[in-house]
Amino acid sequence: MIEVCKVGDINHGESKVVKVKGVEVGIFNIDDEYYALLNSCNHQRGPVCTGDIRRRVDGDIPEMGRPPNEYFTEDYVVICPWHGWAYDIKTGSHAGDPDIKIPTYDVVVKDQIVYIDV
Numbered sequence: 001m002i003e004v005c006k007v008g009d010i011n012h013g014e015s016k017v018v019k020v021k022g023v024e025v026g027i028f029n030i031d032d033e034y035y036a037l038l039n040s041c042n043h044q045r046g047p048v049c050t051g052d053i054r055r056r057v058d059g060d061i062p063e064m065g066r067p068p069n070e071y072f073t074e075d076y077v078v079i080c081p082w083h084g085w086a087y088d089i090k091t092g093s094h095a096g097d098p099d100i101k102i103p104t105y106d107v108v109v110k111d112q113i114v115y116i117d118v
């Protein structure tokens with residue numbers, strides 16, 4: 001496990017990119033739980049972890065001519081700043097296709113220090 005930051009360095013709903021063993025990793029604080037994703041988008045290797053963080057939108061596609069039934073879920077996604085692919089921050093899965101996934105890393109918080117396993 002490698003120390004990446006202290007609790008409080010990253011506010012809720014924000015992220016920070018760190019370099020660990022030559023690898024860029026995004027550390028995210030979601031409701032004071034920490035998550036770590038490889039900072040490399042599956043599309044064209046963009047710096048996905050530097051993108052905006054938002055609640056994931058879900059919904060149904062109704063009959064033609066009716067408005068979509070869209071709503072915000074409890075999940076958060078990060079939006080790649082290059083072309084807008086969105087990934088679930090907890091799982092690394094693409095919001096629209098769970099078969100597309102960026103690597104995640106185990107995170108441990110101990111004595112107010114955040115560690116990741118790279």
Ligand code: FES
Pocket residue numbers: 041042043044045046047048080081082083084085
């Ligand atoms: S590189 Fe991330 S969406 Fe294209």
